[in-house]
Amino acid sequence: MKGLTGKVAIVTGGGSGIGEAIVLRLAEEGCKVALFDINSDAAAAVAEKSRAAGAAGSVSPYVADITNLEAVEAAVEKVESELGPVWMLVNNAGWDQPAPFLSTGPELWQKIVNLNLFGPINLHAAVCKRMAERNEGRVVNVASDAGRVGTSNEAVYSACKGGTIAFSKSMARELARNNILVNAVCPGPTDTPAMAAVAGTGPEAEKWKQSMARGIPLRRMAQPEDYPGMIAFLGSDDAGYITGQAISISGGLTMS
Known part of the structure; x- marks a missing residue:
């Protein structure tokens, strides 16, 4: 991809699954990747995997609780002091505990909302203000097709992902004047x-x-490796005229 070599990218939830695949691909493209994860051992393992693969870029693990704005601010400040200005933010971290909505309660709802909605909002607050000062940057929010069409037993999660899509479009409008492009990628069912x-x-x-x-x-x-190509593309020079989009990657499960 054009324009990714040497760029700093933050990827949240990069210690496993889709996040790991994104981290490895961006490092392969030559990015300096700041891997945010609450699991330090998993983050270190992904960084080692990238080094062993001979990636053109690098992976640096950071432990960060994305539900805490102060912790996010401190982590982003550390990334910029150690790696340089952040060019790309990938909000990938997410979590759910599927169950019929009527069998759940406020404690679970709040946990799901804090991680899946407020987490990305906190990252936008910490990262995008720095991007705006520099008048450049890319944000890719990993939402879900659950946020586009809904899914049984994941009502609150679906609400969060639908909110992430709407938030992405709103931020794309607000930040266009600062040359910051904001898009969402919506995975389908993934192994x-x-x-x-x-x-x-x-x-x-x-x-x-x-x-x-x-x-x-x-x-x-889907497999985790089905998503990083699109995410790398959205961070590259080739996607310089794409913003405010919610792109479904679901093998055709949802078409619109």
């Missing part, structure tokens, strides 16, 4: 450790995944 934690493993889990795959036109569930 990740997070899904395995919910669906479990073994024959029954495999049957469930196969059943889900049959409803996808491409006849397979």
Whole structure:
């Protein structure tokens, strides 16, 4: 991709799954990646994996609780002092505990909202003000097709992701004058450790995944590696006239 070599990129939730794949791809493209994750061991392992692969760029792990604005501000300040000005922010961190809405309560709702909605908002507050001062930057928010079409047993999560899409479009309008482009990428069902934690493993889990795959036109569930190419593109010079978009990557499961 054009224009990524040497650029600083923050990726939240980069210690596993989709986030790990994004971190490795951006490092391969030559970025200096600041990997934000609450799990320091997982973050260090991804950084080592990138070094072992001989990536053109680098991966530096940072422990950051994205639900805490003060912690985010401190982490972003540290990144800029150690790596340089942030060119690209990828808000990828997310979490859910699927269950019928009427069986859940405020404690779970708040946890889901704090991580999936306020987390990205905190990162925008800390990073975009610095981008605005420099009149350049890119933001990619990893939302979900759940935020576009809804999904059973994930009502609050879907609300957060729908909010992320609307927030992305609003920020794209506000920040266009500062040459900051803001877009959202919306994954469909993806075979990740997070899904395995919910669906479990073994024959029954495999049957469930196969059943889900049959409803996808491409006849397979997504893998984490299906997303980083689009995210790298949105951070590159090739995407210099794209902003305010919500791009579905779902194997054709949702088409609009």
